[in-house]
Amino acid sequence: MKEEVRLMKGNEALAHAMIRYGADGYFGYPITPQSEVLETLEAEMPWESTGMVVVQAESELASINMVYGGAACGKAVVTSSSSPGISLMQEGISYLAASELPALIVNVMRGGPGLGTIHPSQADYFQAVKGGGHGDYRLITLAPSSVQEMCDFVGLAWDLSFKYRTVAMILADGIVGQMMEKVVLPPQRPRRTDEEIRKQCPWALTGAKGRKPNVISSLELDTAQMERNNERFQRTYREIEKNEVRVEMLDVDDCDYLLVAFGSMARICQKVMENAREEGLKLGLIRPITLWPFPYEQIKNAAKKAKGILVVELDAGQMIEDVKLAVECKVDVEHYGRLGGIVPNPDEVLDALKEKVINKKK
């Protein structure tokens, strides 16, 4: 397959990207607003073209544990779901992290808590970046804000995940999953051969032929060893924090006030910036692309010149906690968010900025 320009939904782009970035296996269970991922894969029949395995599992519990089995074999495996399904997966994610396995998990967030709504939300931020499962672990968390990024981040997530043997999550929201845009699909990246997997992942379960047996286990009853294991995980996380922060900065050097938003909200904030400029108000936008590792330094530096910051999220105020940590109370940080699946329009965001940040200053 060659590079191709198509018009499609974010969810469809995810599916095409999985095939084209050489996925070995997808395991998933239907849930709105991301069911198009599994549907597209089943329609594309990649088992006939690339040999990729696609399984509709009986639950998200099963899908994440299928991912665990596949990841233990050194395979490039992925599951996708939306918020309630991701909650169900937390035990499995913790096991993957503890076993230092590479894997990709996609959450196309919907409103919660509970069964909540099928409409978009960003309220799983804490769950993704602070660890939703048990124990001290982190997920490399990428937040796409376009259909193109839904595609590109599949490749990026796998590269990072295999590099650090750390689970990667694409944290999208229902808007990015459902909206249609132009996307450039990459040319087919061949799936790795068994030989390549053995070389890249000498720890993988490939049958103990000509080598000592490999064991993947998260269990360690020797507390001293368990502490050393945890210290090793933490060293990896520090390495990732050092090397892998990604952030987009728009007009931050020449602005009075800063907006901070990720995913679909960053797109809306771009319109807010345009509208504000027409009124002679200069706004900058910081869009964290990696939610973990979080761009603390970048935000801290950009905030030095700003008179105030508005964090715009589809939740009751989650990422704002990290923004506040970044600016160390040196700048006023306020939050604007809509809940329950409602998406704010640019005018109401600008009004909120005036009311909560600009006029508060006077």
Add this chain to the structure above:
Amino acid sequence: MEINDIIKPENCVYKKPTLLNDTNMHYCPGCSHGVVHKLIAEILEEKGWGDKAIGVSPVGCAVFAYKYVDIDWVEAAHGRAPALATAIKRLQPDKLVFTYQGDGDLAAIGTGETIHAANRGENIAIIFINNAIYGMTGGQMAPTTLLGMKTATTPYGRRVDLNGYPLAISELVAHLDGSCYVTRQSVHTPAAVRKAKAAIIHAFENSMAGKGTSLVEIVSTCNAGWKMTPAQANDWMVEHMFKKYPIGDLKNE
């Protein structure tokens, strides 16, 4: 004759399989787990499958199965072994993939994964140790605990009105179109051990041949959990367990 005159290679009639390493087992004396581990190691070695096999160990007393049998293993979350095995076998169809699970793991928390893996006809073998109790956590009621049986959570005996009925999950799996071989065995006598071995060989062959899901239930003793001597536990199993869980093939296609 001196003992050292007897211990000579030419007099060897039986030896421990080399795939079963020398790590001290954590199992209680009298427990069935150790015997079944030995059978698995013996079979893999005799058939030359050791470098093709990938085992999935459970959460339960057999959680450390990977410490004793020298093949590739992954340790699953409680109940999820068949989901892991599904992916492993689909992604590496040339491998011999099996799970090793207790009754709590397979028939309580993991019932969904058991039923659906078998219903999809995944080409895996499931070795199922039914000791009618949660051995690892200190002897609580399992789904397979017999009526009237005393456990840590049924101190006055299992009651239908409080706890429901013992679950014969192998019968359930035998009903599914995706299962090809379902059998119930035990390892309390040399003859039983030989039959159990033949059953596990057949299940492993099915996995390699891609014939569907095989389930080998081993009706087992947990003398520590049952608070009996090993000999008493064997007798008790024959007298009580075999009534609810009769030995023999349930399905062989």
